[in-house]
Amino acid sequence: MDVTDPLALEHQVCFALAVASRAVVAAYRPVLEPLGLSHPQYLVMLALWERDGQSLKDLSATLHLEPATASPLVKRLEAVGLVVRERSPHDERALTISLTDTGRALREEAVQVPATMLERLGMSLEELEGANTFLHRLIASAQQASDPVPTRSTPA
Template sequence: MDDRDELLALDNQVCFAIVTAARNVVSIYRPILEPLGLTHPQYLVMLALWESEPRTLGELADALALEPATVSPLVKRLEKQGLLQRARASEDERALAIRATPEGRALRERALDVPGQVMAAVGADAERLGLLRDALAPFAGGRRGR
């Protein structure tokens, strides 16, 4: 195999490494989030709301780098679980303001243990994970630093 062929080797693909790592990261989070009653995508929605609320569906989608059509079912499920609520925004009655309920805000306290559990599961400290996150920033479409 020459150098050009080596460039096409599966194990040399950045895309394959990122996709595989993403799948593995989600599987690490699954048992940690299960006691909170959250899936990984639901956890991300709650993180965004704990960071800033109220948010419209579009603002949540932007924060999560997802399409509104992807975020909408997550919001609906979290609303059914009693963790967030949607109400007409006072400044624009066409928009729905999404915010955590008291139960959703209380869940934040329990979620404070999640990062430490993840660090323990992967055997890395916050500094090392921060370096990894920052190295991935160019692939995240500019999400970091917003």
Template sequence: MSEDLLALENQVCFGLAVAARSVIALYRPLLEPLSLTHPQYLVMLALWERDPRSVRDLGEALQLEPATLSPLLKRLEATGYVERKRSTSDERALEVTLTDSGRALRAEAEKIPPQIVARLGLPVSELVHLREGLHAIIAAAVRPA
């Protein structure tokens, strides 16, 4: 590492930003046939883990603000993958539920992670280590100062 603290190659933020854009670009051609963008894919992953979920719960799981999440949910609803409705137990809460086609989409989506691993060409153990490191960075970044 050079001594220049402001050198681009020394910036963690630069490496994370370029890596994120590059990896997300690998997903694009795999998600297009499913009529999903990468952010919509993340919403679907959260719903495949647990369905139904409140909008608040989804926002917390995805670390997204309601203003960002709401348009994603509207587009997923228009695609026919999810339904949004008021909770029967709390009318203030909006619940998101997978439709039958949203549930069925999971079988197609299960083919995506192995394809991403193959395209990256890195050992799975290295990707697991990287993921753990990213989780540590996220935790450190959101920790109160």
């Protein structure tokens, strides 16, 4: 490994994150299949189990997704009877996403997913908690770094 090459693929955090993300999502697939959920759908359900009755806008923000990306996920969950989409009585343009009884009941089956994944990944709880803490710091730093650079106004 050439530590002097700043462009070496194995030195790129973006590469490691992309590969890790694909690998972790693939490890979730067989665990989520019996629940009838894809990984993105599982994330939507986690957000709704935490706080039911969210607007599509709030749900999208929670998941760090554009509403146009979250909307098809919600539609698929509605098609299988796990959620309902309703127009807000306060704002005709806003959609409220709520769990159905079936969606709430699915939580009881999903409660085993974290322990199953801990076992599948072969890592300790402390290791995964540390990784999660680090990744949340990295997300915050990356979001801050992606903010537009303020432009200087030229005095008249």
